[in-house]
Amino acid sequence: MARIGVLGFLHETNTFAPGPTELARFIEADAWPGLVEGQALLDATGAMNLAVSGFVAAMRDTGHILAPLLWCSANPSGPVADAAFDTIVSRMETLLRQAGPLDALFLDLHGSMVTEHLDDAEGELLQRLRRITGPAIPYVAALDFHAIITQAMVDQTQAMVAYHSYPHVDMADTGARAARMMQRLLAGESFHAAWQKLDFLVSMPWQSTLGDEPAGKIMAQARALETLDRPEVQFIPGFPNSDTPESGPAILAYASTPARAQAGVQALAQRVSGLQQAFSGTLHTPDQALQIARTHASLRYILADTQDNPGGGAAGDTTGILHALLDQQLSGAAVALLCDAPFALAAHQAGTGSTIRLPLGGRSTPGDPPVEGDFEILALGDGKFVGTGPFYQGCRMELGLMARARIQGVDVLVSSRKQQAADQAMFRHLGADPQDYRILVLKSSVHFRADFSALADHILMVKAPGANTADLRELRYTRLRPGVTIL
Template sequence: MPFHVLTGSFVHESNTFKKGETTLQDFRDAVLDEGQVAIDRFGDVNDELAGFLDAGREAGWRITHTVSAHANPGAPVSRAAFDHIAAIICDAAAEQRATLDGILLSLHGSMVPAFCEDGEGELLARLREVVGPDLPVAVTLDLHAMVTPAMVERAQILVSYKTYPHVDMRETGRHAGRLLDAAMRGAVRPATLRAHRPMLDEANAGRTDVPETAALYARARAHEAEPGILAVSVNAGFSEADITEMGPTVLVTHDLGAETRAREIAEALADTIWDQRGHVFNDFLTPAAAAAEARDFDAAKGPLVIADYADNPGAGAYGDATALLDALLKAGATGGAFAPMIDPAAAAELHRHKVGETVTLDLGGKRDPAFGGGPMRLTGEIVHLSDGTYTGDGPILGGITHSFGPTAVFRVQGIDILVVTLNEQMLDLQQVRAFGIEPARLRFLVVKSMQHFRAAFEPIAGRVIVCDTGALATPQAHLRPYTRVRRPVWPLDRTGFAPSR
């Protein structure tokens, strides 16, 4: 008889400093697909589910897929949303319990529900109540997971991405699936251990284009070739989620008998993370400095790409900070684009008009003006209107269709501003090209993203610079009011640390 495996995906990266909650509607606006609908959408793209299916085909499993649920990073997940999605997975496990041989889940690792600090640990606890303590459970995690002791106690196998920008989702799913198959066959008896360091996150947030950080992942891959070492995961952490157990971790999933070597590997990698804690690679420009570069840039070899790092919706920032746009307009920078400005009210107002009309409105800065600037009163021309649908063609979103919701391109003083309704960071060139903005014709392009933009936008850029606009995801962590994290913690504290081991 083939092994019967239950699969599911429940992904959210929660910014605990963001106002409000992430609701069930937010999941519906992004991804909330059950069963075959999810398989049809994600079964042959760069997604963990595709990797699960790859592993299942190799081994001849019978797969029951429950749900693929993914909301864009944002405020803590509401209890109603968490309970609803968790119930889809747990109810299916209860219904199929008599025939289940294993469970394979795609999670994030930094989900914070409104009612607890550890969404993944809570989901796994509910599952264990259904299936008992021994059924093999394998989990994939984002590289920015904040892995808690509860998570490693409740899943025998954990495998995280090894790239940032994340381009190895399918590969990670396949890796976890193969380990689950070996566990179900009795070829291995896996367990996972965890090493943690008192930091908000790894110095470069896990960037695999930074040599020192990339070396951590190269070491992890090399260790996976050792006898008994099944998976080595280096998790950078997520500094925008304030929980007790936040910070970078190293996980080693190992076979029975390899625990001592696994502990050596985990602690050595964690020691390196700690030793490199002050080695920050990015040069963060002020809005005024970035705007001056944009005004004067020679785009003969491609546009200047400016990352609005601090207003990255992918880190739960609001995506409506105006500090950089204000600086660009004051500097007289022209021939550029700004993407996106997440402002549902402005998008709706623009959709009450027609292409070619001149409109005056308040744009951006409406969610929390203290982070990144308040609303700007602007007059401009509508040059494009759309329902916001696009299909990615790059390394991260290739073949996947998403929507910004009602979307407009609003031209103000020679800058095309992509005004959108739904929350999303810049990951793919189609997020601008689908709306008539061609990067090759620009002097500069602002993208609200920290790092993921590089996979698609860096190859077409003449140069890339990074700007700190003081928005919610600012690298100046002291501007956020941490109350839960265990102290001392780097870089909020510089003294008082015990030896790393």
């Protein structure tokens, strides 16, 4: 019987987004729990689609003892403030020292955290923890699909497992995979790692693993390469809006021998090479997308406002597509979620059924001006509800005061905390059914597909101003290693 420490520290860092990301963002809850310590960690994260939840559930009947220490996350945004990183890691170190003897450590990480002065924050975190535990005990980490793998991360862990899917409907399943690796390590097995960094960047909208997308084909090939003695062969596309020397996809494998691990990496690398140029798609301007929707008036459309996706580090408050809807006088549409805490508060003060005249959104850069006009307040909510879709399943949302407001026949779902529109429960919390709209404008890149795709005849990627740049060629990378191609 082993005693296993449990830690989590997640942030997807968009180095091009205005920052820094301060400590308060990790302390507050949003779609996921705020910073939590000790036994409360298990209650706060239980029964959610999170890696830590899946790990805990999978270990429950194994006879091993879990020692929950600390878990926190913050919505994707600009570089993490050095002071915030140091505060959280120092607290982790204190709790680890106080935890008593541990036989292993599970870590729920994102894998692409960058601070003001650290390119590889996870590598630094792991090294600092190792100074306390020593090199002998096994570390198993769960990683995001968009993790940026580094040598330090590989060196400091016995195994790392990343999500297989985008949308990330398998986060809890990934925790269960981590638990299986942990049990094999505790039983005395050892795994050899092999990995390879790939020299290209893929924009987020084209990383989907659904349908016939290239990432989906690669994932299927990776699963075909896995065996009992080579349990993990992974394609990890990385987070492209990160300007660091290690940015880019990676292939990572674990096997009983170095040769078996390396063979898995090489086989998958050949598959990726053959599909590299297939990572592409069409970005529409708001006017182009709405003209398509107008021309095919009998069809239902989702317009993905990908560049204002909070899940990629954007502010979630831009108004480009909303302005276009109003300019083209298209009704029967809804925009979700637009983050504007002052507007939500004013809506609550005015009450349901009232009309308020207040600027909405448009506070962030890059972005269009606020929308001004008369807004009818249709519904109000406290922002506390449970996710029901495959991605946010079980997540106890805390998005602050929310409102559904209508202007010129267009409904806007407003929140006080930014969160990408990836769950139909966001609509139902405000008395709306997403099926009632012919045009859904969703501030998301890919995650929305898990819960909304069935509602649309067509999905269009829309390029309106926002900090989550979709055409990577528009970004001014200055720190990429030589030879990296931007697709």
